[in-house]
Amino acid sequence: MFYNKELFKFTFKEQLVSRLGISVEEATAEDIYKILGSLIREYIGREWANTNFSYKEQKEKQVYYFSMEFLIGRLLGNNLLNLGMLKTVREGLQEMGWNLEDIEEQEPDAGLGNGGLGRLAACFLDSLASLGYAGHGCGIRYKYGLFEQKIINGHQVELPDDWLQKEYVWEERRADKRVEVRFWGNVEVSEENGRTIFKTVNYEKIWAVPYDVPIIGYGDSHVNTLRLWSAESAMDPSRIKVEVQNNYYNFLNYNRSVESISEFLYPDDSGYEGKLLRLKQQYFLCSAGLQSVLRTFEKLKLPYSELPEKVAIHINDTHPTLVIPELMRILIDDKGFGWDEAWELTTRTVSYTNHTLLSEALEKWPVKMVRDLLPRVYMIIEEINKRFCGMLLKRFPDRQDLVSQVAIIESGQLKMAHLAIVGSYSVNGVAKIHTELLKTNVMKPFYELFPERFNNKTNGITHRRWLMHANPELSEAICEAIGTDWIKHPHQLLGLKTFKDDPAFQDKIMNIKRGNKLRLAAYIKEKQGISVDPDSIFDVQVKRLHGYKRQLMNILHVMHLYNEIKDHPEADRIPRTFIFGAKAAPGYYLAKSIIKLINVVANVVNNDPQVSSKLKVLFLENYSVSLAEKIIPAANVSEQISTAGKEASGTGNMKFMMNGALTIGTLDGANVEMHEMLGDDNMFLFGLRAEEVLNYYQYGGYLAREVYKQDPRIKRVIDQLVSPGPFCCHEREFGMIYQSIMEHNDEFFVLRDFDSYTRTHASIDQVYLKPQEWVSKSIENIAHSGNFSSDCTINRYATDIWDIRPVRSSLHIRK
Numbered sequence: 001m002f003y004n005k006e007l008f009k010f011t012f013k014e015q016l017v018s019r020l021g022i023s024v025e026e027a028t029a030e031d032i033y034k035i036l037g038s039l040i041r042e043y044i045g046r047e048w049a050n051t052n053f054s055y056k057e058q059k060e061k062q063v064y065y066f067s068m069e070f071l072i073g074r075l076l077g078n079n080l081l082n083l084g085m086l087k088t089v090r091e092g093l094q095e096m097g098w099n100l101e102d103i104e105e106q107e108p109d110a111g112l113g114n115g116g117l118g119r120l121a122a123c124f125l126d127s128l129a130s131l132g133y134a135g136h137g138c139g140i141r142y143k144y145g146l147f148e149q150k151i152i153n154g155h156q157v158e159l160p161d162d163w164l165q166k167e168y169v170w171e172e173r174r175a176d177k178r179v180e181v182r183f184w185g186n187v188e189v190s191e192e193n194g195r196t197i198f199k200t201v202n203y204e205k206i207w208a209v210p211y212d213v214p215i216i217g218y219g220d221s222h223v224n225t226l227r228l229w230s231a232e233s234a235m236d237p238s239r240i241k242v243e244v245q246n247n248y249y250n251f252l253n254y255n256r257s258v259e260s261i262s263e264f265l266y267p268d269d270s271g272y273e274g275k276l277l278r279l280k281q282q283y284f285l286c287s288a289g290l291q292s293v294l295r296t297f298e299k300l301k302l303p304y305s306e307l308p309e310k311v312a313i314h315i316n317d318t319h320p321t322l323v324i325p326e327l328m329r330i331l332i333d334d335k336g337f338g339w340d341e342a343w344e345l346t347t348r349t350v351s352y353t354n355h356t357l358l359s360e361a362l363e364k365w366p367v368k369m370v371r372d373l374l375p376r377v378y379m380i381i382e383e384i385n386k387r388f389c390g391m392l393l394k395r396f397p398d399r400q401d402l403v404s405q406v407a408i409i410e411s412g413q414l415k416m417a418h419l420a421i422v423g424s425y426s427v428n429g430v431a432k433i434h435t436e437l438l439k440t441n442v443m444k445p446f447y448e449l450f451p452e453r454f455n456n457k458t459n460g461i462t463h464r465r466w467l468m469h470a471n472p473e474l475s476e477a478i479c480e481a482i483g484t485d486w487i488k489h490p491h492q493l494l495g496l497k498t499f500k501d502d503p504a505f506q507d508k509i510m511n512i513k514r515g516n517k518l519r520l521a522a523y524i525k526e527k528q529g530i531s532v533d534p535d536s537i538f539d540v541q542v543k544r545l546h547g548y549k550r551q552l553m554n555i556l557h558v559m560h561l562y563n564e565i566k567d568h569p570e571a572d573r574i575p576r577t578f579i580f581g582a583k584a585a586p587g588y589y590l591a592k593s594i595i596k597l598i599n600v601v602a603n604v605v606n607n608d609p610q611v612s613s614k615l616k617v618l619f620l621e622n623y624s625v626s627l628a629e630k631i632i633p634a635a636n637v638s639e640q641i642s643t644a645g646k647e648a649s650g651t652g653n654m655k656f657m658m659n660g661a662l663t664i665g666t667l668d669g670a671n672v673e674m675h676e677m678l679g680d681d682n683m684f685l686f687g688l689r690a691e692e693v694l695n696y697y698q699y700g701g702y703l704a705r706e707v708y709k710q711d712p713r714i715k716r717v718i719d720q721l722v723s724p725g726p727f728c729c730h731e732r733e734f735g736m737i738y739q740s741i742m743e744h745n746d747e748f749f750v751l752r753d754f755d756s757y758t759r760t761h762a763s764i765d766q767v768y769l770k771p772q773e774w775v776s777k778s779i780e781n782i783a784h785s786g787n788f789s790s791d792c793t794i795n796r797y798a799t800d801i802w803d804i805r806p807v808r809s810s811l812h813i814r815k
Helices: 005-020 029-057 076-082 086-095 100-104 116-130 237-246 248-261 272-298 304-310 323-334 339-347 367-373 375-395 400-406 416-422 432-442 444-449 463-469 472-482 490-499 503-528 551-567 589-606 625-634 652-658 671-678 690-699 704-710 712-720 735-742 750-768 771-788 790-802
Strands: 062-066 135-140 148-152 155-159 179-183 186-192 195-201 204-216 223-233 311-316 350-353 364-366 413-415 426-429 454-456 537-542 576-581 615-619 637-640 662-665
Touching: 005 029, 005 086, 029 076, 029 100, 029 204, 029 223, 062 116, 062 272, 076 086, 076 100, 076 116, 076 463, 086 100, 116 135, 116 204, 116 223, 116 311, 116 463, 116 790, 135 272, 155 589, 179 272, 186 375, 195 323, 195 375, 204 248, 204 272, 223 248, 223 272, 248 272, 272 311, 272 323, 272 364, 272 367, 304 311, 304 339, 311 323, 311 790, 323 339, 323 350, 323 375, 323 416, 364 367, 367 375, 367 413, 375 400, 375 416, 400 444, 413 416, 426 432, 432 444, 432 454, 432 671, 432 690, 463 472, 463 625, 463 652, 463 771, 472 490, 472 503, 490 771, 490 790, 503 625, 503 771, 537 625, 537 750, 551 576, 551 589, 551 615, 551 712, 551 750, 576 625, 589 615, 589 735, 625 652, 637 652, 652 662, 652 671, 652 771, 662 671, 662 750, 662 771, 671 771, 704 712, 704 735, 704 750, 712 735, 712 750, 750 771, 771 790
Parallel strands: 062 135, 062 311, 135 223, 311 350, 350 426, 426 454, 537 576, 537 637, 576 615, 637 662
Antiparallel strands: 148 155, 179 204, 186 195, 204 223, 364 413
């Protein structure tokens, strides 16, 4: 495409004139973005088609990754990087008077996800394409993202995330590939030629219309597809006038119900209507995605008996579990298979990743809701449950207790995790400790029944976005030190270990970190008007806000530091800048109260002249992928402080590690594996272990009030939540936080770990006083981070679960 800078500039100017009728001098940043995006789309179009042709021609097995979230972030810079055009375009734009970073700001963060689940899915798609695997994403094209977060008077306020307000240059609408999805209705049963026929009648029909986004692999690789489904009315245009005349409001209600399915991510499910909408979304994704997958399979002209050899369907957490009964429905009702054959094909095709140890996150649906909305699918689920329980009673006639523990339908509830395990050939956790806890605790009965299905695949992140794109100066320094092979083989980052004590390399790494901190400081000054010291420790906790992630412990520790400074203003202290970023679910009032507390503490600390030179607190609103790319390269300390045994894996811990931050954390999730590589010397560990937490939950023995009484530091900060003083205007303001600790016995052991956390922070200060020692540890972290590249993770999925191999392209269009 752009073999050199001059060709790029010529082509770009020509496109500006031919498409928009303007010159470079007249163009806006948005014009530049649109033209650049369309040029890339045109360029990769032929290779996109060629990739799909190669898969079909070679009859390769293809993976379809079903997920309710794909947090892909901005694609412009990442696509230019993967195409090898980043430097050429950056320099060409600069000569035309434009800064590429300013152009990237014109692209919205795609509102397709919320947190780690969606970002993991995005990293996996990048790795699948970059490694040459036939692997695609299947999701929903939400009109609005989770929400745009504004902080007003310290409170989180949710505004619509209208990310599709303007044209999204990366998507292609495929109206010709739309499929029909059905809700409600009645099932009629009849006999035909000795076979039982099930027919759903009086159903509500809607269209699922796909929008395809190209996923561009790095280097001379492949262009895979993220297919996103949008819900549209299936009413015949000739009937619209009649329907409006007969019952205008019924017509409006139908249209509104259809639009709502793909309108926004994670509707509030605290009430019946919200639950129903979530269930609709999940079935919509599963039905539309499966129909598309099977349509592609049928183009191979192979018998359905070969489906598991050519198709791997992977469900990312429990949200897409209805893939299992929907595939059964299609095979039995539409393709004419008997139950046993259909079940064998299904259970050899579907695999499942579990992402949580929290019981409230293991989805359950009211039986009546599923039966009413999806009558035929519910019949199939009921039959799966009946046969599964029958098998158990036959094998264990005296274990009725076992049946009640693992039944798919029990006490009027449909348990999605149980259905996912029973209907899959592989069940994987996402970190070693997480998988072990699944086996020994959360899913122990299932592990005893199906030990061969359980395996571990520790999460990973794409080093292309989170190191090469987010931190180009660091990437360049790594290439100068160890060459460029690490880009395609991230394990080779281990070569940096030989430079960890090299003074020249240490100086380079320290200068790069300071430059990143200066850029983040400038962003903070622009957005919040607050000056931060780039030589202070940038201590960062950015992630979804939840009780178990313990942002509360972090801010209570900040309150403690404030108290110490006020008590001893003369004492020397290393300046700290604490940076928070997090969204709380709109209905999660405790989490929203913690956000308010963080902002109140920030306001007090930052405006106290006795304290603000030694301590700063920032809450950066509307945390997103693009904001993470600014924050993570600048961090010195990475807060990974979840209650041990609660975080399945984490991926933020990996991103910070890859960018040279040192972790303060518990032995939870992937922190355990980080510690195995880094040892005690290169991390700051504290707190309870997972087995200790589990012991407290099972046998008791922890009393938060006793810890409160025994530790004056803790008593002081807890009292400050409800007593008049610097952080509390009235006793009810943070009463919910106080109650969660003192009346509900501190479910996530914030007070129990507080002393250990505080002492560990003090040790961080001591190491930071020795710059060479600190940067040596930082380099050690970067060196080991290649182990957490999503390329490594995807290779394990490909070999151990999906049984796929890299595909050789039939043509070489880029040559």
